[in-house]
Amino acid sequence: MSAATAPLSEGSTHEPDRARITVASAVSDTLVIARRNLLRNVRLPQLLLFATVQPIMFLLLFNFVFGGAIEGVLPPAAGGNYINWLVPGLIIQISTFGAGQTAIGLADDLDRGVIDRFRSLPMARSAVLTGRTFADLARNAAVVSLMMVVGFGIGFRYQTSFLGFLAGLLLGLLFSYALSWMMATIGLYVKTPEAVQSAVFLPVFPLVFASSVFLPTATMPSWLQAFADNQPITVITNALRGLMLGPGALPPGTSVSGAILTSLAWIAGITLVFSYLAVRAYRRAVD
Amino acid sequence: MPTSEPIVEVRDVVRCFGQVRALDGVSLAFEPGIIYGLLGPNGAGKTTLIRVLATLLRPDRGTVRVAGVDVVADPTGARARIGLAGQFAAVDEFLTGRENVEMVGRLYGLSAAETRRRSDEVLARIGLTHAAGRQVGTYSGGMRRRLDLAASLVGRPQVMFLDEPTTGIDPRNRMELWELIEDLVRSGTTVLLTTQYLDEADRLAHRIGVIDRGTIVSEGTADELKDAVGGAVLQLRVADDRREEAVAILRRVSGEEATYLPRERHVRIPARHGSRTLLEAVRALDAVGIEPDDLALHKPSLDDVFLALTGEAATHALTEQEPQEP
Ligand SMILES: Nc1ncnc2c1ncn2[C@@H]1O[C@H](COP(=O)(O)OP(=O)(O)O)[C@@H](O)[C@H]1O
Ligand SMILES: [Mg+2]
Numbered sequence: 063m064s065a066a067t068a069p070l071s072e073g074s075t076h077e078p079d080r081a082r083i084t085v086a087s088a089v090s091d092t093l094v095i096a097r098r099n100l101l102r103n104v105r106l107p108q109l110l111l112f113a114t115v116q117p118i119m120f121l122l123l124f125n126f127v128f129g130g131a132i133e134g135v136l137p138p139a140a141g142g143n144y145i146n147w148l149v150p151g152l153i154i155q156i157s158t159f160g161a162g163q164t165a166i167g168l169a170d171d172l173d174r175g176v177i178d179r180f181r182s183l184p185m186a187r188s189a190v191l192t193g194r195t196f197a198d199l200a201r202n203a204a205v206v207s208l209m210m211v212v213g214f215g216i217g218f219r220y221q222t223s224f225l226g227f228l229a230g231l232l233l234g235l236l237f238s239y240a241l242s243w244m245m246a247t248i249g250l251y252v253k254t255p256e257a258v259q260s261a262v263f264l265p266v267f268p269l270v271f272a273s274s275v276f277l278p279t280a281t282m283p284s285w286l287q288a289f290a291d292n293q294p295i296t297v298i299t300n301a302l303r304g305l306m307l308g309p310g311a312l313p314p315g316t317s318v319s320g321a322i323l324t325s326l327a328w329i330a331g332i333t334l335v336f337s338y339l340a341v342r343a344y345r346r347a348v349d
Numbered sequence: 350m351p352t353s354e355p356i357v358e359v360r361d362v363v364r365c366f367g368q369v370r371a372l373d374g375v376s377l378a379f380e381p382g383i384i385y386g387l388l389g390p391n392g393a394g395k396t397t398l399i400r401v402l403a404t405l406l407r408p409d410r411g412t413v414r415v416a417g418v419d420v421v422a423d424p425t426g427a428r429a430r431i432g433l434a435g436q437f438a439a440v441d442e443f444l445t446g447r448e449n450v451e452m453v454g455r456l457y458g459l460s461a462a463e464t465r466r467r468s469d470e471v472l473a474r475i476g477l478t479h480a481a482g483r484q485v486g487t488y489s490g491g492m493r494r495r496l497d498l499a500a501s502l503v504g505r506p507q508v509m510f511l512d513e514p515t516t517g518i519d520p521r522n523r524m525e526l527w528e529l530i531e532d533l534v535r536s537g538t539t540v541l542l543t544t545q546y547l548d549e550a551d552r553l554a555h556r557i558g559v560i561d562r563g564t565i566v567s568e569g570t571a572d573e574l575k576d577a578v579g580g581a582v583l584q585l586r587v588a589d590d591r592r593e594e595a596v597a598i599l600r601r602v603s604g605e606e607a608t609y610l611p612r613e614r615h616v617r618i619p620a621r622h623g624s625r626t627l628l629e630a631v632r633a634l635d636a637v638g639i640e641p642d643d644l645a646l647h648k649p650s651l652d653d654v655f656l657a658l659t660g661e662a663a664t665h666a667l668t669e670q671e672p673q674e675p
Contacts, residue, residue, distance in 0.1 A: 078429035079504065080458025087458060094455045098441065105443040105484065175439035182403045183504070184429035185456040348405065 088186035095193025139310030157238035165249030362411030373563035386554025432501025457504030491522030
C-alpha cells in the first residue's frame with residue numbers, strides 16, 4: 063500500500079479505455095463471463111461433485127436396478143439391452159437437471175452483488191446472460207461426455223451410425239441450451255438462491271418422469287400418456303432414440319424426421335420465448 | 350477549487366420504491382480531487398443514491414452527471430469513468446485475487462497485456478501481491494474488502510463510489526482501508542463514500558453531505574457543519590435515579606432540550622454561554638445535592654451535528670422516550 067507505486071489514476075481527465083459497446087467487445091465480454099462461470103463449476107467442490115457423480119450414479123442405478131425388469135417391454139430396436147434405451151433418455155434427463163444450475167448460479171450472483179458489479183462496468187449488458195448460458199452449455203457438454211464414456215463402458219452401443227449418434231448428442235445439447243434460458247428466467251424472477259432450488263425442481267421432476275426418458279409411455283394411464291407423449295422432453299428423447307437406435311425405437315405412428323422437426327420447433331420456441339422473458343426479468347431484477 | 354467543473358452533479362433527484370420515497374429531491378455537486386462523505390442513518394437513502402450514480406438505478410426525476418456524462422443518457426460512458434464498491438464485497442470466492450482483478454480489467458475493455466500490467470499495480474497497491482494467486486475463499490474479511498474496493502482501480506476510474514466501505518470491519522482493518530482511500534485521492538481519484546460513522550466522515554471527508562429521509566439536510570466541511578450547530582455542549586453523568594431531576598435543572602439553566610446518550614450514559618445539553626452555563630449548571634445541581642460525574646464542556650462534534658440534523662436524537666431524548674438500558 064505504499065504511495066511510491068505508480069499512480070493508477072494518472073490525473074482525472076484521461077480518456078476511458080472503452081466508452082462504447084461494439085459487437086467485438088460484446089463477444090469478448092461474453093467469453094470473459096463464460097470463463098468465470100466455468101471456473102465456478104470446476105472450483106466449487108459441491109458443483110463438481112454434482113456434475114460428475116450424479117449422472118454416473120443415475121446411469122448405474124437405473125441400468126442395474128431397473129434393467130432386468132424392463133427389458134421385456136422395450137421395442138426390438140433397443141437390441142434387447144436396457145442400456146441402449148436408457149442412454150438417450152439420460153442425456154436429456156442430465157441436461158434438464160443440469161440446466162437448473164443456470165437458475166441457481168444467476169440467483170446466487172444477484173444475491174452476492176456480483177451482477178451489480180457487472181452492471182457498473184462498461185461491458186455489454188447481454189454478456190451476463192449469454193456468458194452464463196454458453197458456460198452452462200459447455201458444462202453440460204462435458205457432463206454428457208463423461209456419462210457417455212461410462213455408458214460405453216457398461217455396454218451402450220448405438221444401433222445406427224456414428225453420424226446419427228453425433229447428431230443425437232448435438233440435438234440434446236441444443237435442447238439443454240434452450241432450457242438454460244428457461245432456467246435463467248426462473249432464477250431472475252425468484253431471485254433468492256434457496257427458493258430457486260425448489261422453483262427449479264418443481265417443474266423438472268414431473269416433466270422428466272412423466273416422459274419416455276426411463277420407460278415407454280405405453281404402460282401409463284391414458285390421461286398421463288396423452289400428456290407424456292406430447293411434452294417436449296418425450297419429443298426430444300424420441301428424436302435422440304430415433305437418431306441413435308433407429309426408427310424401430312419410436313412409438314408406432316411417429317417417424318424419426320418428424321420427431322427431429324418437432325424437437326427443433328420446441329427448441330426454437332423455448333429459446334425465443336425464454337430469452338425474451340429472461341432479458342425482461344433481468345431488467346426487472348436489477349432496477 | 351471552486352472554479353473547476355463539478356465531477357459529480359446531482360440535481361433534484363427523486364427515486365421511489367412503491368410508496369417509499371427513498372430519494373426525495375437530492376441535489377449535490379462537488380469538484381474533482383476530494384473525498385465527499387455522504388453521512389446518514391440507516392434507511393436515509395445512501396445506497397439508493399450510490400446506485401443511481403453508478404447507473405444501477407434510473408432516477409424517477411432529476412439529472413445526474415458524473416465526470417461530465419449524463420448517467421441516464423450515456424450509461425456506458427459513465428460506467429467507463431467510474432468504479433463501484435457496494436455495501437457487501439462482491440468478489441468471487443472461487444477465483445484468485447488476481448483473477449478477480451483481471452476479470453474486472455477485461456470488462457473495462459483493456460487488452461490482456463494491459464490488464465496484466467495494471468493488475469500487478471493494483472495488487473501491489475493494496476498489499477495483496479503475496480496472496481494474489483490464492484482463491485479469495487481463503488482470504489480474511491479485511492483482505493476481501495480491500496480487494497473489492499480496489500478491483501475497479503484497474504479501470505482507472507475518475508470517480509470511485511464506496512458504499513459504507515468500513516461497515517462491519519474491525520478497527521485495525523478500518524485504519525488500513527482509510528489509508529487506502531486517502532492514498533487513492535492522493536493519486537488523483539475522486540471518492541464519494543457513504544457512512545453512518547461520524548468519525549469516519551470527520552477523518553476522511555473534505556466535504557460532508559448529511560442525508561436524512563431522502564434529502565440532503567446540510568452540507569459543508571466538518572468545521573462548517575460544527576459551526577452551524579452553534580456553541581459548546583455540556584456533557585455529564587449523574588446517578589441513574591437522579592437523572593430526570595438533573596435533566597429538568599439543566600433544561601432550566603440553559604433553556605435548551607437535553608439529550609440522553611444511553612451507551613455512554615451521558616446527559617448532554619447545548620451550553621450557549623460556555624463556561625458560564627457550566628458554572629450555573631454545577632451550582633444548580635449542587636444546590637439539590639446532585640454530584641455530576643465525568644463533567645466536560647465540549648466544542649461541538651460531528652455527533653452533535655448529526656443529532657441536531659437527522660432527528661436521530663429524538664429516539665434517545667429523555668423527554669420523548671425512556672432510554673433503553675444496556
Ligand atoms: N429495492 C427496494 N425496494 C423497496 N424499498 C427500498 C428498496 N431499496 C431501498 N428501499 C427503501 O428506501 C429507503 C432508503 O434505503 P437505502 O438507500 O438502502 O438507505 P441507506 O443505504 O441509507 O441505509 C429505505 O426506506 C429502504 O427501505
Ligand atoms: Mg445502505
